Amino acid sequence: MRHHAILPAPHLKQARLQMIEQGIDPRADIDRRVAQSWQRSFLAGLSPRGQTECEDNLSASNLLHARDFNHDLISHSEPVIEYLFEQVKHSHSMVILADAQGVLMHTLGDLDFLSKADRVALKCGASWAENQRGTNAIGTALAECNEIEIHGAEHYLEPNEFLTCAAAPILSAQGQLMGILDISGDHRSRHPHTLGLVSTAAQMIENSMVLSSGQHQVLLQLHTRAEGIGSVAQAVLAFSEDGYLVGANRKALSLLQLQYADMRAVHWSQLFESSFEQMLTQQLRQASSSTALRTKRSLDLFAQIHPNSLMHRFQTVHSFASRQAKTPSTTVDQQWQSALDKACRVIDKGIPLLVVGESGVGKEVFANAVHNGSVRADRNFVAVNCAAIPEHLIEAELFGYVAGAFTGASRQGSQGRIREAHCGTLFLDEIGDMPLALQTRLLRVLQERQITPLGSSTAIAVDFNLICATHRPLKQRVSQGLFREDLFYRINGLQLALPSLRERSDFAPLCSRILRELAPHQQLYIAPELMGALRQFAWPGNLRQLHHCLRTAVALLEHDETCIDWQHLAGDLLQDLGRQVSGQSVCEKQELKGELQSASSSTTPALFEAEEGEQAIHNLRALSLQMIEQALVATNGNVSAAARRLGISRQTMYRKMQERQG
Ligand SMILES: Nc1ncnc2c1ncn2[C@@H]1O[C@H](COP(=O)(O)OP(=O)(O)OP(=O)(O)O)[C@@H](O)[C@H]1O
Known part of the structure; x- marks a missing residue:
């Protein structure tokens, strides 16, 4: 908790005036944060004589929208604000909740004080951002992303000097600044414990948000x-x-x-x-x-x-959690998670699942996870890729055959994949590629729940959960006469679409997980700048491609290296990354150039044409600087927050900022 010594009002006013009129830095006895805030207010073009109506004040209807937008923050804060007001009631003060832009969303206060506050627009809908109202607890706490007390003449605008205010930021569970909690009152009723009270109350709101x-x-x-x-x-x-x-x-x-x-x-x-x-x-x-x-x-x-x-x-x-031991398909992506939840809810009710998604998104891995979450988890999971088996063999492969059923058949015969799946799960991948004649036989098996192996006349009962998958538009194939409509409805009990890697929200955790699977005894990580570029990549081969990329990178690591960087990527991927200019990678021109060259000599003979490489480097560098710019704007110039946002160190951030200026 930082309380600072409150200096006499004439002393503060004089220092502020000297700063504005003569450009003299405020004296050392003035709290550094207050002095810096005065300078920011001055640079924002504000005059201490002040104003009460600002551009950023919201109209009644915009206030309603803003309150809707901040609904969660407000609902978690309201009980705390009431509690807080109980503590400060009858002390000529009010409790305020402002949003992340400094606009007042909710106020509760002593009536006599509310009318005074109204005169300086300390009311709902008004913006108390520093660039609108100069130094004040709400705006300065926002700018500093820290708790602060602003008393009397420390306020930049003279009309606000009758106030004493203490404010603390409210952060989300992911560190996002959600709003500001503040107690403002008449400067004559300042209490040294107010800042502590506000800060504890802000923590109560944060806890309530995390817990819900x-x-x-x-x-x-x-x-x-x-x-x-x-x-x-x-x-x-x-x-x-x-x-x-x-x-x-x-x-x-x-x-x-x-x-x-x-x-x-x-x-x-x-x-x-x-x-x-x-x-x-x-x-x-x-x-x-x-x-x-x-x-x-x-x-x-x-x-x-x-x-x-x-x-x-x-x-x-x-x-x-127990399924995790059996399957690598762990995820924190919402779409995948929700598909898995739905699938697990219906699979034991005998409803066939149809999993759709681009090639390599993990349809088989998904089907396996569903099997492991079903009551049949201890029985077989049998996966058949209908596109990978030659057409003349697929029948025997699926339905089995008796000894000597056809030329080249094994002497013992074969029970077939469908019977292998008895009591377990049958996964038919690329079902859209199944030949029409076989579709008819499969349909019969699904209707009758029994199977007759090739060369036999005896039907055998089978019982399995069915999951089919395809990357083809199956309905279109039905209308083209390539897929039986009755089979389509038979296998489509519930359709689940898996997201492509581009659409997933869990890229970084997914990478860490794959790295843990690939090298369980090492703590490997990806250099933040490379991670930025990989995250932006289109990944046409989805998880399969990512998996291969990381497998290659792990193989290229020296035995004492733990950080995967540009030089550990396969040449063709480097080339694709270089071409893709929509990415947000942040890389040093020389470093990337060197790495592209060394990758070119060690992994792929014909990599970059010199000009193409130069252009890619130029684009990546421009993008990197643009990202720095955006991150700084988004964090109001807070370098640490901007660096955190980009996943780079503060040192690197400063280096990039210098580069931007140069
Ligand atoms: N959750 C995951 N974690 C790590 N790697 C995964 C994951 N899911 C898939 N993969 C990787 O992607 C590869 C392809 O997965 P899978 O065969 O399940 O995809 P698919 O969608 O069925 O592909 P296709 O349509 O080509 O048959 C896997 O062999 C594995 O290397």
Whole structure:
């Protein structure tokens, strides 16, 4: 908590005036943050004589839209604002909630003070951003993204000097600035505890927001003492169902030495000694009491899963967690997750699934995950690629045959893939490529639930769950007469579309996961600048291509290297990345050039034409600078926040900024 010494009003006014009229830097005894805010206000063209109506004040209808937009923030804040007002009632003050632009969304205050506040437009719809109102607690807390108290003549605009204000930012579980909580009052009733009160209340709002976050999350409450769980001082972490960190309050970040940039990249297993599954199982048994949990840094904590992660969610999480052991198809992508949830809900009811999506999006991996989540998980999962088997063999492959059924048949005969799937799951990949004659036979098997092997006249009962997949527009093939309409309806109990890699929201966690699978005993990571370029790439081959790219990169790492960078990419991919100018990669001209050249000599003989390479480098560099610009604008010039946003270090950020100026 930073309280600063409040200097006498004449002293402050004189310093401010000297700064404005003579360009003299405010004296050292003036709080640095206040002095910097005066300078920003001056540069924004504001005059201390002030104004009350600003360009950024919202009309009544725009205020309604803004309140709708900030609905979550407001609903979590309202009870806290009421509680806060109870604490400061009758002290000539008011409690204020502003949005992330500094526009006042909600106010609650003593009537006598509200009318005074109204005179300086301290009311709903008014903007108190620093560039509109000069130095003030709301605007300056926004600019600094930190709590601050602004008292009396520290305000830049003279009409606001009767105020004393304390404000604290409210951050989302992912570190996004959501709004500002403030207590403003008559400067004669300043209380040194107000800033602490506001700051605690802002934490209460943050906790409430984290604890109500997405239904696909496991919320973990932590404290060094068992009694601390549930208190405002508790740490709260949100994990995806497969154990990735997806949200946290600030207490949790400082307790576990984490940063917001770690979201979706850090896994439970990197934080705690015991496994995610152990914790879930333990909490399932005794949900109402806390469990001891030791961090990897040997810190002993008490932990409890928050009841918002409802018991039925636990069951899902639990079974999902145990499925992880069998399948790599873990994900934090919403579309994939929702498809998996739907599939798992219907598969045991005998409803056939039709999985559609581009080639390589992981349709088979998905089908396997559905099988592992079904009651048939302990039986066979049989995958048949209808496009990969020669037409004349596919019948025998699927339906089986008796000994000597045809020339070249095995002497023992074969039971066929469909019978192998008995009691388990049959996955027919590329069903759209199945020859028409075979479609008729398959339809009969699905209708009659029995099979007659080639060369036999005896029908054998079969029972399996059916999942089909295709990357072809099946309906179109039906209208072209290439696919039987009755079969289409028979296999299409529920259609699920899997997202292409471009559409997925979990690119970074997906990469970390694949790297963990490829090199389980190493902690590998991708250089942030390369990650930016890969994230922007179109990935026509989807997960299959990404998997190959990372496999090659891992193979090219020296034995003591843990960071994958440009030089570890295969030449053809480098070439495609270079050509693609829509990416947001950030790379040094010389570095990239060198790497392109060395990749060209070591991996692909004919790589870049010199001119093409130069152009690509130029484009990438321009894009990199453009991104720096955008990140700085988005974070109001806050270098650390902008660097975090881009996933690069502050040092690199400063270097890029110099480059931008040069
Ligand atoms: N969740 C995943 N994690 C890691 N790698 C994956 C994942 N899903 C798929 N892959 C990679 O992509 C490859 C292709 O997956 P899969 O065969 O399931 O895709 P598909 O959509 O069925 O492709 P196609 O349409 O060409 O048959 C896998 O062999 C694997 O290398």
